[in-house]
Amino acid sequence: MDRRQFLKYGSFITVSVASGAGLVACGGSSSAPADGATDLPLASGAWKFPQSVASGDPHSDSIMLWTRAVPASADGVAPAPSASDSAIRLVMTAVDNGAALGGSSALSGATVVDIKLPLQSQYDNTVRHKVTGLNPNTVYYYQFVAGDTRSNVGRCKTAPAADADVAQLQFAYMTCQDWSVNHWGAMTSIAGENLDFIVHLGDYIYETVGESFQVGAVESRHDALTLPDGAFKSGASGAKYATTLADYRYLYKKYRTDARLQALHERFAFIAIWDDHEFSDDAWGDAQTYDGTFNADGSDLHQTGRRRNANQAWFEYMPADVNLDTATTSFQNIKIYRDFQFGKLMQLVMTDERLYRADHVIPESSINPATGLPLGRIGSRYLVQQDVFNAVEAQKMAGSTTIGLEPLATVTMLGTTQRQWWMDKMKAATSTWKLWGNEVSLLRMGLNGMDAIATLLALNAVPTIAASIGSTAAAPAVGGKIPLAAAIVAAATAGATAALAQAGGTAAYVSYVTGGTAAAQGAAAAAAGLNAAQVAITVATMNAVIDISHGVLAATPAQQIAVGAQTIAFGYIKPDIQAKKIESPFVAASGKKAALAPFFARFLLNCDQWDGYNSERKALMGHLKSNSISNVVAITGDIHAFFAGTVSDDFDATGGGTPVMVDLVSAGISSDSFFSYLRDAAAALGDIAALVSYPLAIPVTGLGTLSISINMLDYTMGKAAPTVDSLLEQIRVQVRGALGAKGLPEAQLDATASAVLAGLQKSSDFSVSLLALAQQLAGLGNNPWIKHLNTDAQGFTLVTLTPGKLVAQFKQVNKLVGGNAPTSVVARVSTATVTAGSAAVAIS
Template identity: 75%
Template sequence: MDRRRFLKWGGFITASVATGAGLAGCGGSDNTVVVGDTGAPLVTGAWKFPQSVASGDPRADSILLWTRAVPAAADNVAVAPADQDGAIRLLVTAGDNSAALGSNAVLAGSPVVDVHLPLLGQYDNTVRHKVTGLAPGAVYYYQFVAGDNRSNVGRFKTAPAATADVAQLQFVYMTCQDWSVNHWGAMTSIAAEPLDFIVHLGDYIYETVGDDFQLGAVESRHGALTLPDGVAKAGSNTAKYANTLADYRYLYKQYRTDPRLQALHERFAFIAVWDDHEFTDDAWQDAQTYDGSTNADGTDLHQSSRRRNANQAWFEFMPADVSFDAADSSFQNIRIYRDFQFGKLMQLVMTDQRLYRSDHIIPESSINPATGKPLGRIGSRYLVPQQTLAAVEAQKIAGATAAGQAPLSGVSILGNTQRQWWMDKMKAATSTWKLWGNEVSLLRMGMNGIDAIATLLALNALTAVAAQVGTTAGATGGNVALAGAIVAAAIAGATAGTAQNGAVAIMTAALSGGAAQAQAAAGVGAGLTAAQAGLAVAVYAAVTTAAAGGAVTAAQAGAAAQTIAFGYIKQDVQANGAASSFVAASGKQAALAPFFARFLLNCDQWDGYNGERKALMAHLKSNNIGNVVALTGDIHAFFAGTVNDDFDAAGGGTPVMVDLVSAGISSDSFFSYLRDAASALGDIGTLVSYPLAIPVPGVGTVSLNFNLLDYTMGKAAPTLAQLLDQLRVQLRGALAAKGVAEGVLEATVTAVMAGLQASSDFNTSLLALAQQLAALGNNGWIKHLNTDAQGYTLVTLTPGRLVAQFRQVNKLVGTSAPATLVARTTTATVTAGVAAVVVG
């Protein structure tokens, strides 16, 4: 450790060696200063620990312990008095204190650590202490004492020895716990799990207060937040963002007052990294990306001082054994990427995907040629044309190469140094499993806009085409099959007379026993083109089959419309794009024109840094590094899929590793964000959601937006039962919001779903829409997705397999977390030796 850091942090970063006598010894790491007795007097009188205790970074011989102590009369989240420095006591024992866990009962058992630690107002009375010399794979209990008062008893488990054969590890990974929306009930469920540790992937706090996405329903036990300083966010009448050290400290202190979060820290050691909201949304290096808050030229503001404040608050309040150098004047004065060994079973590599990342490939300041104004988020970070991004990325790589720089220097999430570190760690790992604490998803999440528009226009045509068939049937004596063939030929371009003659010829051939080929030939003989005849034959057959099954006239017309819409209209738009006559007929050419392309939905994640992703996958593939699984957060959704060597290759490339993405603890879902954004896009919004108005006796009308985003992104076509089940959690939440008591919620949900099952809007229109969107075939490597969820993921790891249980939680009941917390568990299994995931 260098002398500057010693002088700055010598009273704050402390370490001791566990011994039978509890005496401090020499040793420690380059991140710590060894301190035994501080020489400062122990504080006296009444004290408290408003943020309780925490442990982090469990290794085979060490742990980082944390607390914050203030006088009993002090406010729980106010700045600690600067003139009341002193010392508190720490006790650690291997004795069983499980009965006292989470209480302030006296810690029992002979201490292996008994030291006095400095309590300094300049660090807001937070304490960070590293204990070394511990036994591997062992459970310890600890407690702090300040004056007359004891903290709650905490517990941690050290990692197994590097050479140990480990039969099983069990842990939870979690992310995105916004104080200001929904509820933290998931934490109660996590606290009851039998875990070895917890991985936290970031967004532990949210830097904004009162932002648009934070104005929804929230549990009453989470009061409004008030930043000590705060800066008004541009473009918002209500939002402020953290800026000063006091602001960021306040958020950690307030978040950590929740007893449920305290319980997690008391029971399990955390292995934590940050994502963006610990500093600023969609951050890169020291730059913020709030629309409107830019430099005069539209480029992102660089806020080095704010970044340093965020770094220091995270360092002070997170129990992480990392290095921080306050004497370093740069904003990159902290290093949080690190790795952990858990016997022969697992190597866990934790990365930092914000502090070193390049600007987004297409910056928000890029000028939109259609408007002459900066793009902002859409077109740069979200809904980005894939071809445009690839071209810009290639230009940047070529430019860096020509300048003698590393090719990926300007298009990287990890940065050159950390990327090489990651590669070295993966290559050197000897454990069975290589897990990666990865903040943003590695999965390609794309959408073919041409296919999507073609599907929407076909769907929009169904009602009109069915009506046209019904009207024509009136002129054919009620012969819906003939009417359908006539309408099909006409829509495919035949004149009215030719359409009628061709359809009659097809019917005649069919009635005489002619097969489809003979029917088509008859139609061509009557003047139809081969394409017109083929469509008319298909429609005639579809209606005939429906009639034979007992379908009524309206259903027969619907069968004709389905065949015409998806057998011709959709295919015409797919083939001709914006030049299709059906696009022109829609009257929405201008609105639809920008969407005739392939898009990437979220370029703040690895899709926006495709070159570096390919380099990492090539490293794994060329070095035969297997059993690599990413544990991912950020996007507020559950995903499971393979990460391929080149998603742009034919078939999407070859699977190399697996990415398992967990939904947020409380943050609003990815679906909800896209639903709101898409609502202004007209028909395009149908790719995301479908409105349902459900009358419920005694309750009133329940308005829902059914999640179609899952199907657009690649979820398999549903059955009616699956469609109903998908709605269950959202419906339960909506009924609870209407005042339905939790005791009757499940019965009410069941009754409402029975009614929906019989509704044609649901069992026909919505079901067909979901099935058609699923048929788009986007993102075939994604094997599971649930974009409208909150929850966490429980991992059970053995030498033979990794089993991840996605635990989705129920929504608020009134202003409280639900008594029935876990709504649905979906299991994703990765078998050792295979880069694949099975969901079931």
């Protein structure tokens, strides 16, 4: 480290050079004190390490080590006592001390580092020490000593040399670990893996306490958080958000008291970036975007001091080899984007997608002309009309050019300097794989509103149609024949008069009974007076009911009626709306024409991610394409869901463009799922809610009723059409979790969940109605580039990388069991494989 830089940070970052017999520290001799520790007395007496130890940023010759020590009598999450300034020791060895992990027994073996380090209350008694001169691809063990107390033993591994042939790397990546909801059992599973390092993609802490998404069930070992200061999000009560340096420090300290998170830091070096919650939800630069907290002129509220506090706390508590400049008054006083080389196998590029980004293309503070109030989240960040977005983005880019800026200056996520750095790194990379530590998803997540509305109105018509089939079947002229009743109702729905519907339906049914083919049935219906469209739906509906009544389900009358109603709704009503749009008579008949009109458009679901910075994404992908840069894979967090898919050079081009790289998105460790957020938001949108969730009440003997919200969002976004079996398997984790919430012991959960699912298979509400809805939503064809998605999950991702392929295992975890993390942590594993030389992903 440059000594002048070292002095600027007031001895907070210290550096030493390891050697076989000891070390040389900033020009001193073996066991000499680091700068800043010379005048401090060595700590004595009883101390503790309430946040344990950590390591980070492994290079082939260096590692950053971290700890925090306070007197044994001090509160472990309170500010460090001002009188506690002293010095502690760091000891490091290459001798295997693996058996000591998880405990504080003294390290054994020859040391490569034994140094006195400063411990200062102005940095909250945190220590960040960089050891250089290490050997590549080597496991080291380290330990801090304060007075009479030793820290737990830490382990870290350096990266292979840049020119080394590497057969395999294995690492986990993780994100979104909200203390206040669900559980951290995933960390236990990660700790048991054989890893070279861990990548953390942000949302290490959540800046809010008591927010609406943080009031669900949480494991009992996570007590309530209390910010030292905090500011109310709305008025003088309710949720608070961190604002002072003490607030942010408190959150890191509190989160790091969990023994499972400590175990991860003790065992593996972290390579970490932040996302938004390390400062403020959906932040850009130093601006926060909480609804209703705008300036008097309607603009977003900029909080430079708060942003700097967040920067400093992250810097103090994350073992990252980055620089912080406290002398400048800018909020951009830290640079966390950086890269890592792992031999010839992989270059890992980590970006910062918050500090330099421009405002969302459509700001939250934009006035909604219908209400005269700021838009807030809906229409700016979420559920944004694509045509409106494209027009505003083009307008902003033209404005940038007019005032002498580059076109992307006002619509950028990375900023000009970081964007060029990313392009240069990708172009210059010589490794087989180029991995991108990416905060927010690159995948287009769109929705065709017209097709969705057509599906929903068809769905809403099913109960009415079913009732009509039932009453028609009961008429003496029909005599209980459900196929005939369905044929008559189908013709009437398609516009035939009652008399024509009766005649045409009867003619088709008589033809069937006498052995007529579908063509013959149609001819008979036409001869009775039905037009071509009426004939088509009449014959299709009648045969759908006949088929299910003779099929493997041995359908009950209720199931036959349900199939008939769905065939009419999705076979005639839906296509009519798709063809005639807002002018379809079925839209008018719904009584909601005015309310539904705005939804007859294409939407972008989440413009806080790369969909909201589309032109810059095109520039990055175009750079990869034009320079023939292959084997690029983004590892991504943020959205609390698992996704895998290809990223195109231009998603707006015919056919969705040309795939140039792959994006693999991991669900959050504990944060509530993307599905749950949209389910709650969609509940206020009436019919639109069916695009997201389907409520199902399941009676269970002895336990009462399980209330399950079945995930329809996956199918709306592009998941393949399910079978009954795959739909049942999809909800297994939710059913198991609901049983656990009812107090059922964990030993009984799996067997009971299987019994509940077996019972559901016999339910027409599930195996007919719900299945048909899921299949219709899957048929919308949204986002064909997404090859895997699970939007209702928590978990992490394990990557095994070889020269020939990248294998990512998406590990979904089970739900809470009562107030505890499940003993059986991992619920299911889905595998995404990327083969070298191909911008494609296969799912198994």
